[in-house]
Amino acid sequence: MDIIVTVKQVPDPDIPPRHFQVDEAARKVIPPQGVAPVMNGYDANALEAALRLKDKHGGTVTVVTLGGDRARDTLKRGIAMGADAAIHINDPALLDADAFTTAQALAATVKKIGAFDLVLSGRQASDTDADQVQLGLPAVSPVQKVEEVADGSITVERIVEDGYQRVRSHLPGLPGMSSEANELRYPPLKGIMAAGRAQIPVWTAADLGVGAPERKVAGEQLAPTAQELASEGRRIADQLEQPLVAFLALQDATVDAASLGAYGVERVLVADQPAAEGPGGALVPVSPEWRVAAKIVVSGGRGLGAPDNRKAVDDLAAVLGAAVRASRAVTDAGWVPASHQVGLTGATVAPDLYIAIGISGAVQHVAGITGARTVVAINRDAEANIFKYARFGVVGDWKEILPAFTQRLSETPSER
Numbered sequence: 001m002d003i004i005v006t007v008k009q010v011p012d013p014d015i016p017p018r019h020f021q022v023d024e025a026a027r028k029v030i031p032p033q034g035v036a037p038v039m040n041g042y043d044a045n046a047l048e049a050a051l052r053l054k055d056k057h058g059g060t061v062t063v064v065t066l067g068g069d070r071a072r073d074t075l076k077r078g079i080a081m082g083a084d085a086a087i088h089i090n091d092p093a094l095l096d097a098d099a100f101t102t103a104q105a106l107a108a109t110v111k112k113i114g115a116f117d118l119v120l121s122g123r124q125a126s127d128t129d130a131d132q133v134q135l136g137l138p139a140v141s142p143v144q145k146v147e148e149v150a151d152g153s154i155t156v157e158r159i160v161e162d163g164y165q166r167v168r169s170h171l172p173g174l175p176g177m178s179s180e181a182n183e184l185r186y187p188p189l190k191g192i193m194a195a196g197r198a199q200i201p202v203w204t205a206a207d208l209g210v211g212a213p214e215r216k217v218a219g220e221q222l223a224p225t226a227q228e229l230a231s232e233g234r235r236i237a238d239q240l241e242q243p244l245v246a247f248l249a250l251q252d253a254t255v256d257a258a259s260l261g262a263y264g265v266e267r268v269l270v271a272d273q274p275a276a277e278g279p280g281g282a283l284v285p286v287s288p289e290w291r292v293a294a295k296i297v298v299s300g301g302r303g304l305g306a307p308d309n310r311k312a313v314d315d316l317a318a319v320l321g322a323a324v325r326a327s328r329a330v331t332d333a334g335w336v337p338a339s340h341q342v343g344l345t346g347a348t349v350a351p352d353l354y355i356a357i358g359i360s361g362a363v364q365h366v367a368g369i370t371g372a373r374t375v376v377a378i379n380r381d382a383e384a385n386i387f388k389y390a391r392f393g394v395v396g397d398w399k400e401i402l403p404a405f406t407q408r409l410s411e412t413p414s415e416r
């Protein structure tokens with residue numbers, strides 16, 4: 001029985017979260033220096049399951065990873081545990097790839113290897129929780145036990161909410177192994193020595209014929225989730241031979257429609273008025289080259305105190321010709337539509353000027369404004385986190401500051 005195991009190198013899960021840093025420009029989480037990355041735990045369970053099947057049925061185990069030079073250590077660990085061979089997908093065009101491209105590259109690698117009976121993987125990556133597959137094999141996940149492999153089929157126990165299901169699928173299959181599956185073996189001395197000697201072939205994007213550059217995470221203003229959604233939409237649209245259309249519900253959103261084009265979107269529809277967010281609203285078709293750019297965004301938070309107080313924000317926005325947005329506290333309270341939410345789980349905005357009024361500056365909120373050129377904050381709490389991100393700050397009650405500010409701006413438009 002020839003088994004391929006896909007493994008990913010991840011930051012050591014024992015590192016406390018406070019030791020990670022966020023590179024906001026690169027939009028990356030940086031693990032601490034000096035702590036070696038490890039094999040994704042679920043992948044190690046998949047490898048252990050593969051080695052047990054090999055112990056029982058004979059055959060070979062090949063470990064495959066996609067990653068930079070350092071990812072080779074994970075393959076060596078796989079060989080030390082007992083794998084017979086390893087393949088390293090290493091290409092600058094594929095590093096930082098999204099889940100779609102990674103799955104595409106792994107699928108191409110499995111197909112290039114050619115002869116195999118089973119592909120085992122971990123149920124998901126422990127760092128990103130990604131678990132996308134594109135092999136076209138029967139995929140069953142999460143699996144707590146490989147019960148039997150016989151007569152061209154595999155029987156496994158798949159974890160469900162209230163217990164487990166017994167699932168039988170044809171070979172070759174693709175079980176996604178969970179940590180309940182087994183206890184990992186320690187690499188024997190013989191394996192460690194074999195790992196030291198192992199020559200590991202490197203395959204590039206060109207070797208695999210995968211088109212990473214077009215679908216790699218690259219857009220500056222499009223949230224990664226939207227990129228992945230567009231990539232997956234492209235795949236489905238290809239299958240259905242239909243055009244891929246994106247719908248932006250955010251009026252005046254600062255979204256680079258051209259970057260949607262880079263992800264295979266052929267047409268972008270933008271809501272041109274708030275009513276478009278509900279039934280019967282108007283949609284404006286635009287080409288992917290079209291760019292929606294609000295140069296000034298005025299955003300209100302829970303510090304406004306009551307829904308009616310939003311008028312003060314609207315007044316300022318009207319004077320500045322700005323788009324109005326809000327924190328999640330405000331959208332959750334139903335003061336404005338959910339599409340107005342800025343932040344991690346809302347929209348990313350990148351205006352020249354972002355004015356935050358009564359917003360504390362929670363990390364989830366500021367995640368959506370890292371592209372803003374200048375942030376101005378009004379908050380009565382001098383210690384509010386938003387001031388760490390603001391170029392200009394006013395400490396005080398917005399009720400005293402905002403009307404005077406709006407009045408002054410309306411009187412002296414030339415100063416804007």
Ligand SMILES: Cc1cc2nc3c(=O)[nH]c(=O)nc-3n(C[C@H](O)[C@H](O)[C@H](O)COP(=O)(O)OP(=O)(O)OC[C@H]3O[C@@H](n4cnc5c(N)ncnc54)[C@H](O)[C@@H]3O)c2cc1C
Pocket residue numbers: 300301302303304326327328329330341342343344345346347357358359360361362363364365368378379380381384396397398399
């Ligand atoms: C998984 C997850 C995802 C999330 N995603 C988002 C997201 O995408 N976007 C987002 O915004 N949040 C998000 N949140 C919520 C986030 O953690 C905060 O709870 C939220 O941003 C707080 O909103 P706020 O700043 O308006 O309210 P608060 O934190 O209550 O802050 C109100 C601020 O107003 C100030 N204030 C009060 N009265 C006045 C006054 N009269 N004058 C001046 N200042 C005053 C206060 O000093 C305070 O700083 C998320 C949370 C989770 C757990």
